[in-house]
Amino acid sequence: MSKIIDASDQAIRDFGKSTSVFNHDFASSGLFTDEKLAELIERYPREYYMINTMTAQGDKPEWRSGEINNVSGDKVLQALTEGRIWLALRRFDVVCPEYDDLVHQAFSEMEGLQPGLKTFKHNSSMLISSPGARVLYHADIPYVCLFHVRGRKKLWLYDADNKEHLPDQTLEGVILRETEEEVAYKEAWDKDASEIVLEPGTALSWQLNAPHRVDNLDGLNVSITTDYFTPFAQKKYGVYYTNGIMRRKLGMSPKSTDANGLGAMAKCAAALAIKKSKIVKVKERTMVSTFTLDPENIGQIIDLPESQRTEIVQM
Numbered sequence: 001m002s003k004i005i006d007a008s009d010q011a012i013r014d015f016g017k018s019t020s021v022f023n024h025d026f027a028s029s030g031l032f033t034d035e036k037l038a039e040l041i042e043r044y045p046r047e048y049y050m051i052n053t054m055t056a057q058g059d060k061p062e063w064r065s066g067e068i069n070n071v072s073g074d075k076v077l078q079a080l081t082e083g084r085i086w087l088a089l090r091r092f093d094v095v096c097p098e099y100d101d102l103v104h105q106a107f108s109e110m111e112g113l114q115p116g117l118k119t120f121k122h123n124s125s126m127l128i129s130s131p132g133a134r135v136l137y138h139a140d141i142p143y144v145c146l147f148h149v150r151g152r153k154k155l156w157l158y159d160a161d162n163k164e165h166l167p168d169q170t171l172e173g174v175i176l177r178e179t180e181e182e183v184a185y186k187e188a189w190d191k192d193a194s195e196i197v198l199e200p201g202t203a204l205s206w207q208l209n210a211p212h213r214v215d216n217l218d219g220l221n222v223s224i225t226t227d228y229f230t231p232f233a234q235k236k237y238g239v240y241y242t243n244g245i246m247r248r249k250l251g252m253s254p255k256s257t258d259a260n261g262l263g264a265m266a267k268c269a270a271a272l273a274i275k276k277s278k279i280v281k282v283k284e285r286t287m288v289s290t291f292t293l294d295p296e297n298i299g300q301i302i303d304l305p306e307s308q309r310t311e312i313v314q315m
Contacts, residue, residue: 003106004113004203012113016143016230019157019194020205024147026102027201032149032222037128038073040089040096047315048095050088053291053301054134057215061136061185065312066301069292077128081220082299086133089126091315100124103226106147106203119143123227128220135214137185139166139174141237142227145205148198151219156193160210165189168257171209172244175237177284183211198223208233235259238268245271245280287312 007022014020030036046067055062068076079085092100103124111117121142131151139160146155158165170183196204197217206212229237236259243254258264274280288309294300 002109003102004109005201007110007113012110015110015114015145015205016117016119016228018207019196021196022203023201024106024203025201026106026147026224027149029102031099031102034074034077037126037222038077040073040099040126041068041076041087041128042073044089044095047313048090050090050287050312050314051293052086052088053084054086054136056084057132057134063136064290065287066291066293066304067289069295069302071293071295071298075295075298076293077220078298079293079300080128080130082130083301084130084133085293085301086127086129086135089128090123092124092126094315096126099126099224103147103224107145107226107228117230119228119230121227121229125225127223127225129216131216131218131220133216133221137183137211137213139171139183139209139211140227141175141209142229142233143205143208145203145226145228146198147203147224147226148200149222149224150200151221152200152217153198153214153221153223154217155196155198155204155212155214156190157196157206158189158193158211160207162192165192166209166211168240168243169247172240172247174209175240176244176248179285185211185213208236232259235264235268238271239264241271242267242274245274249280287314 003024003026005023005025011020011022026032051066051068053064053066080087103122107119107122111119160166166183173179198204239257239259243257246252246254256263288311289304290309291301291303294302
């Protein structure tokens with residue numbers, strides 16, 4: 001059965017380039033019921049999930065990482081329904097190939113609809129989050145396609161080419177993994193943003209590196225998010241990676257961010273050589289658990305004292 005059930009000619013042309021909105025049929029798989037989600041949560045290894053909480057909408061932005069704390073899958077789902085929590089179940093290819101198959105089928109269909117489209121390095125995660133949860137303003141490294149399945153959420157998309165919204169040095173820091181992708185945000189920028197409400201069955205992909213933020217509107221929100229590269233995305237990554245190294249390690253101030261031409265090819269080759277050699281060390285961010293779910297008061301969290309906070313190791 002087709003996973004893409006409705007995509008306009010414009011959405012097909014824009015996929016892998018700019019904003020593309022279309023409809024999907026992931027829900028018909030039966031893999032997104034409460035029972036199936038609870039089972040999935042139960043079997044997820046620690047090195048492949050992230051659980052977070054955040055301040056309420058309107059409060060000073062704060063994003064914290066934590067632990068499930070041996071709470072059962074059905075209770076985690078209840079906590080997600082009643083709290084302000086965001087859960088990402090990563091690496092479908094390792095943990096849950098049945099979900100990965102849905103994504104691969106959808107991408108195969110989209111590539112069949114757009115001759116010349118080539119996507120690769122697909123990396124999918126399940127996002128399950130509370131009504132009223134939010135994702136702070138941030139920029140992703142590759143392209144992203146969000147397949148929304150349950151609940152309603154509102155997404156603000158900002159122009160990746162606006163250097164005020166996303167300065168070159170900031171994007172370099174994201175690509176070098178100095179930060180968790182969160183970047184500086186001003187509410188005044190909202191006037192320049194596109195606002196998109198995602199209903200169940202909506203899929204959305206957008207401009208490479210476009211900053212965005214998300215507010216859940218109602219219901220338990222369930223989505224699959226898939227990172228993916230195209231040849232252009234891979235070249236832009238190489239250019240910004242090398243620019244970041246030149247700026248941080250060599251004291252240079254690279255000006256060109258052009259992903260085409262001989263200069264871009266040289267920077268991409270340099271990025272590959274640097275990463276393979278591991279000669280240049282970059283200061284990657286460290287993630288630390290600051291809370292656990294409360295097994296006695298579902299939907300609440302327990303703040304961890306400094307002495308009990310541990311580094312989160314992800315694979």
